[in-house]
Amino acid sequence: MMQIFMPLNFLGFVYREMKGSLANIERMFDLLGRKPLVEDKPGAGRLAVTDGAIEFDDVHFHYHPERPILKGVSFRVEPRQKVAIVGSSGAGKSTLFKLLFRFYEVSGGAIRIDGQAIDSVTQSSLRRNIGVVPQDTVLFNTSIFENIRYGKVDADDEEVWRAIRLAHLDQFITRLPEGEQTLVGERGLKLSGGEKQRVAIARAILKHPPIMVFDEATSSLDSHSEQHILTALSEIAREQTTLVIAHRLSTVVDADKILVLDQGEIVEQGSHQQLLTKGGRYAALWRVQQQERSTD
Numbered sequence: 001m002m003q004i005f006m007p008l009n010f011l012g013f014v015y016r017e018m019k020g021s022l023a024n025i026e027r028m029f030d031l032l033g034r035k036p037l038v039e040d041k042p043g044a045g046r047l048a049v050t051d052g053a054i055e056f057d058d059v060h061f062h063y064h065p066e067r068p069i070l071k072g073v074s075f076r077v078e079p080r081q082k083v084a085i086v087g088s089s090g091a092g093k094s095t096l097f098k099l100l101f102r103f104y105e106v107s108g109g110a111i112r113i114d115g116q117a118i119d120s121v122t123q124s125s126l127r128r129n130i131g132v133v134p135q136d137t138v139l140f141n142t143s144i145f146e147n148i149r150y151g152k153v154d155a156d157d158e159e160v161w162r163a164i165r166l167a168h169l170d171q172f173i174t175r176l177p178e179g180e181q182t183l184v185g186e187r188g189l190k191l192s193g194g195e196k197q198r199v200a201i202a203r204a205i206l207k208h209p210p211i212m213v214f215d216e217a218t219s220s221l222d223s224h225s226e227q228h229i230l231t232a233l234s235e236i237a238r239e240q241t242t243l244v245i246a247h248r249l250s251t252v253v254d255a256d257k258i259l260v261l262d263q264g265e266i267v268e269q270g271s272h273q274q275l276l277t278k279g280g281r282y283a284a285l286w287r288v289q290q291q292e293r294s295t296d
């Protein structure tokens with residue numbers, strides 16, 4: 001029974017994980033009942049990820065032709081780099097992620113992974129190579145241990161424990177009433193936003209895709225939880241190419257590159273230090289957030 005149950009449950013997990021992963025993604029899943037917007041091209045090959053380099057090359061995009069959303073976005077993420085995308089609400093950050101997953105076709109330009117245009121490969125091979133840490137992770141009504149194992153259903157216990165340690169969840173778990181067997185989800189223990197994101201990070205560490213996208217929770221986390229998440233995230237970023245949508249700039253200080261997106265255009269890019277020295281949009285945003293933190 002378990003053998004039948006697990007894959008079905010897992011599919012449910014993947015669906016809900018994807019569904020909750022990016023803002024408005026559920027709208028895309030409405031499309032599941034309709035004709036898909038994006039289809040594999042005849043003869044599409046499998047994406048072969050060797051290094052995990054990502055390239056957006058003059059990408060244009062609109063949901064409706066009268067309203068351009070991305071207006072010639074170009075950037076490169078080198079293998080194992082961590083790149084953060086910041087910008088005001090509606091700037092187009094989630095849209096960049098949706099295009100990377102090829103939920104929509106670009107209106108112009110190209111997105112490439114290790115030199116392969118993503119519209120020339122199968123969508124299943126593309127999505128297999130990209131892991132998501134969503135804003136709000138779905139937990140099943142089972143133990144916290146099994147919830148983490150969903151990242152790789154055939155992982156042995158030692159692998160799961162390793163992921164738990166790397167996601168900095170071990171202390172939290174050992175303090176739970178029944179340790180790793182504690183039930184979570186709707187009918188069990190409710191986890192905080194920060195704890196749920198660490199569960200998602202542990203799953204991602206288990207899945208170990210070469211490319212990772214992280215949609216930082218907008219809800220404010222206390223600085224203790226935030227620090228745990230940052231440390232856990234840095235474990236992923238060390239080995240994998242990581243793209244982060246960041247709301248709190250404290251998340252991006254160590255990023256190799258920060259892209260500042262405004263109304264569908266990259267208006268600044270560089271490291272935290274370079275952007276501070278530049279004294280432009282990012283520096284202004286940084287000052288505001290620093291002031292907010294000091295008055296918290």
Ligand code: ATP
Pocket residue numbers: 023024027063064069087088089090091092093094095096
């Ligand atoms: P936030 O920080 O608030 O999540 P964002 O930078 O991620 O914002 P996007 O979600 O990429 O912004 O949205 C960019 C623009 O595209 C917004 O004006 C939004 O209203 C519009 N948009 C997003 N999804 C759709 C859609 N499915 N159909 C039509 N317009 C959309």
